[in-house]
Amino acid sequence: MSNAAKKINLNLKVWRQKNAEDKGYFDVYKAEGIDQDASFLEMLDVVNEGLSKQGKDPIAFDHDCREGICGMCGAVVNGHAHGPKAKTTLCQLHMRTFSNGQTLVIEPFRSRALPVQKDLIVDRSAFDRVIASGGFISVRTGSVQDANNIPVEKKSADLAFDAASCIGCAACVAACPNASAMLFVSAKVSHLALLPQGQPERSRRVLGMVEQMDTEGFGNCSNEYQCEAACPKGISVQNIARMNRDYAHARFTSED
Numbered sequence: 001m002s003n004a005a006k007k008i009n010l011n012l013k014v015w016r017q018k019n020a021e022d023k024g025y026f027d028v029y030k031a032e033g034i035d036q037d038a039s040f041l042e043m044l045d046v047v048n049e050g051l052s053k054q055g056k057d058p059i060a061f062d063h064d065c066r067e068g069i070c071g072m073c074g075a076v077v078n079g080h081a082h083g084p085k086a087k088t089t090l091c092q093l094h095m096r097t098f099s100n101g102q103t104l105v106i107e108p109f110r111s112r113a114l115p116v117q118k119d120l121i122v123d124r125s126a127f128d129r130v131i132a133s134g135g136f137i138s139v140r141t142g143s144v145q146d147a148n149n150i151p152v153e154k155k156s157a158d159l160a161f162d163a164a165s166c167i168g169c170a171a172c173v174a175a176c177p178n179a180s181a182m183l184f185v186s187a188k189v190s191h192l193a194l195l196p197q198g199q200p201e202r203s204r205r206v207l208g209m210v211e212q213m214d215t216e217g218f219g220n221c222s223n224e225y226q227c228e229a230a231c232p233k234g235i236s237v238q239n240i241a242r243m244n245r246d247y248a249h250a251r252f253t254s255e256d
Contacts, residue, residue, distance in 0.1 A: 007033045008100040012047065014059055015107040020115045020123075026105075029059075036096040040083060041066060041073060043095055060119035068092040068232065071167030074174070075120045076107045081171035081230040089169065089232040109174035113181070113217040126216040127168050127184065134208035135188045137197050156194045163191035165233045175230035178219030183227040185213050186243035187235050193246060203250035210247050 010031040017024030029051075034043050041063055048058035064070040068089040075090055077083040083093040098104065106120065114122040152160075166187035173181050189206050192198030198205070221240055228237045 006036050008036055008095060008098065010034060010043075010095075010098060011101070011103040013103060013105045014119070016059070016119055017108075017116050018118065020117060024116065026107075034095050036094070038095050039066065039091055040077070040093040040095065041091045060117075060121050062121045063091060066091040069167060071169035074109055074122075074169045074171060076105075076109060076174055078105050081109065081174040082169070082232055086229070087232055087234050089167075092232075109170050111170075111173045111179035111218065113179065114170055114173060122170070124168065124170055126218070127170065127181070129216065130181070130185055130209055130212045131188060133212035134201070134205035135192070137192060137201060139197070150196050152195060160191045160194035163187045163194070163235065163239055166191075166231075166235050167233060169232060171230045171232060172227035172235075173218065175226040176219065176221075177224055177226065178222055180221050180227070181213050181216075181218040182221040182240045182243070183231065183235055183237065185209050186239035189243045189246065190239040193242065202246065203254065206243060206246040207250050207254065210243070 012029040012031055013026050014029060015024055016027045029047055031043055031047050034046060038046075041061065044059055044061055051058050061073065061075065063073045066073075068091060073090045074082060077090070077093075082088060082090045083097065085093055085097050108116050108120045109122050110116075111122075113126045114124060117123050164187070166184060168184060170181075170184070172183040173179050176182075189209055192205065193202050223237075225237055228235065
């Protein structure tokens with residue numbers, strides 16, 4: 001196959017917004033001669049290089065590792081959080097996913113709790129505050145306890161590991177009709193609730209994190225399951241059921 005056959009041209013309709021107070025608008029750009037093996041963010045880099053040469057403001061987007069593990073990147077592409085390919089972050093989405101001449105509508109994750117800072121960048125600090133409200137365990141200082149002294153059932157260890165793979169990208173919020181953060185919060189609650197080290201603060205943790213989630217203004221779950229479909233790490237909605245059970249138990253047994 002010739003090199004020319006590996007290039008595609010795309011029409012981009014991109015959300016532009018100067019800051020959180022700006023109303024924002026869609027602007028149209030051409031992405032020409034894009035290598036099909038390039039990632040989505042590399043495609044934006046090419047477009048931004050062209051905009052910079054024209055003296056125009058580049059499209060702002062968040063990124064760091066470009067390896068699908070940091071959770072910073074993310075945008076809605078043609079109605080899909082992180083694009084149309086399942087279990088794939090935006091930075092790992094390759095342009096061979098799209099067709100030559102296709103139009104891509106690119107916009108930020110939208111939620112009252114995740115305000116747009118500029119263009120495709122949203123403020124995810126609400127997630128940080130949810131974690132700070134209970135996503136930790138208290139441990140004794142001093143020498144490290146032998147890991148073999150804390151037996152963990154393999155099923156629980158596997159489920160905890162699966163929950164801990166959540167990267168906090170907020171795709172679940174963007175995909176949910178209610179802008180719910182239940183999948184994210186339940187993953188952070190579950191990966192500690194499933195381990196022995198997380199038991200002493202299990203009730204306090206789920207109460208604190210759920211209440212902080214509500215304070216941040218996220219919506220509630222209505223069992224649409226769009227969160228699981230959009231999650232690049234395939235976090236299961238079973239974690240939401242586990243969190244709901246823990247929350248109900250904690251509410252009814254709390255001394256408060």
